[in-house]
Amino acid sequence: DAGVTQSPTHLIKTRGQHVTLRCSPISGHKSVSWYQQVLGQGPQFIFQYYEKEERGRGNFPDRFSARQFPNYSSELNVNALLLGDSALYLCASSNRVNNEQFFGPGTRLTVL
Amino acid sequence: GENVEQHPSTLSVQEGDSAVIKCTYSDSASNYFPWYKQELGKRPQLIIDIRSNVGEKKDQRIAVTLNKTAKHFSLHITETQPEDSAVYFCAAFVQGGSEKLVFGKGMKLTVNP
Numbered sequence: 001d002a003g004v005t006q007s008p009t010h011l012i013k014t015r016g017q018h019v020t021l022r023c024s025p026i027s028g029h030k031s032v033s034w035y036q037q038v039l040g041q042g043p044q045f046i047f048q049y050y051e052k053e054e055r056g057r058g059n060f061p062d063r064f065s066a067r068q069f070p071n072y073s074s075e076l077n078v079n080a081l082l083l084g085d086s087a088l089y090l091c092a093s094s095n096r097v098n099n100e101q102f103f104g105p106g107t108r109l110t111v112l
Numbered sequence: 113g114e115n116v117e118q119h120p121s122t123l124s125v126q127e128g129d130s131a132v133i134k135c136t137y138s139d140s141a142s143n144y145f146p147w148y149k150q151e152l153g154k155r156p157q158l159i160i161d162i163r164s165n166v167g168e169k170k171d172q173r174i175a176v177t178l179n180k181t182a183k184h185f186s187l188h189i190t191e192t193q194p195e196d197s198a199v200y201f202c203a204a205f206v207q208g209g210s211e212k213l214v215f216g217k218g219m220k221l222t223v224n225p
Contacts, residue, residue, distance in 0.1 A: 031211070033211075033212065033213075035213075040218075041217055041218070042116075042118075042201050042203075042215030042216055042217050042218050043156065043201075043213070043215050044215070045210075045212040045213065045214070048210045048211055048212060055209075055210050055211065056209055056210015056211065056212055057210065058212070090155065090156070092213075094211075096211070098144075099143075099144040099205045099211070100146070100158065100161070101146070101158075101213060102158065103148075103155045103156050103157075104155060105154070105155050106155055
């Protein structure tokens, strides 16, 4: 039984570019959340999606957007990249029954 | 807003000693408190959790306690081993407009052989 998967594993971009990160939740999980983890800090909540609808947004600028597809996979998009967007981007899936969230391996984004 | 404070930020112990990590949270509506272990370059792994209707939970060498009145929760690791070395994060689950985990800043645990 596969866990949460994310792609790509690593990504290098330059300032001003755009990036799309992808996540597939655990089979049967309909909720996907995105977190940003800057080096040396705890993960920070970006978005939650459930049943293809945005259910929550953290304190991130409008350059960050996301969506969820009918198969419950999700994409996180970041426009006009800044150096400060360099981080590990984590996707977490949940069945929303017992609040447990399981993290994917993350995508390491480096902005030069 | 919601906030989770975690301390200490680093801890170094000898193998076999105990380690304690303490967290406080701000949102009194939080009812689920997971702990994650993150090894270098890897994802956070859920190691234990506790819910607001329970005061203590134990799983082998790991135990968590929760004091809802004081909004404190703690992780205790006994008989530490070198493979326990990692960064540990506490988190509080917040519901309302969105469902999200609010994390502490993490504690780097080093267990010396």
